[in-house]
Amino acid sequence: MTKILHTEQAPAAIGPYVQGVDLGSMVLTSGQIPVNPLTGDVAEDIAAQTRQSLDNVKAVVEASGLCVADIVKMTVFVKDLNDFGAVNEVYGTFFDEHNAPYPARSCVEVARLPKDVKIEIEAIAVRK
Numbered sequence: 311m312t313k314i315l316h317t318e319q320a321p322a323a324i325g326p327y328v329q330g331v332d333l334g335s336m337v338l339t340s341g342q343i344p345v346n347p348l349t350g351d352v353a354e355d356i357a358a359q360t361r362q363s364l365d366n367v368k369a370v371v372e373a374s375g376l377c378v379a380d381i382v383k384m385t386v387f388v389k390d391l392n393d394f395g396a397v398n399e400v401y402g403t404f405f406d407e408h409n410a411p412y413p414a415r416s417c418v419e420v421a422r423l424p425k426d427v428k429i430e431i432e433a434i435a436v437r438k
């Protein structure tokens with residue numbers, strides 16, 4: 311049975327979607343934009359935006375009872391691929407901090423993102 315995931319630790323959906331779904335063996339998050347769930351604010355710089363998107367992904371994954379180490383695939387959407395290095399620095403640190411292996415990943419540049427943010431990240435996690 312598919313369960314809808316909901317947490318106050320990640321921003322509410324800004325459209326007709328849910329924060330994530332739990333299929334039992336697998337959890338899929340919606341793309342997480344870097345909105346601070348407590349304040350609604352979006353930081354200016356790409357490093358802070360990357361960290362916030364990752365924290366939001368983590369919150370949705372944890373709402374399922376899984377953790378960062380259970381993430382097997384991430385997709386990263388960036389507005390400007392010139393930010394690739396800055397994104398990677400924060401991204402690598404995030405997984406290191408959680409003693410989690412780096413998952414598979416795709417990273418693509420897109421024309422525009424909701425709320426005109428610089429990054430959006432989605433995840434797939436597996437329940438072993």
Ligand SMILES: C=C(N)C(=O)O
Binds near residue numbers: 324325327342424
């Ligand atoms: C932010 C999103 N994930 C969306 O608009 O679909």
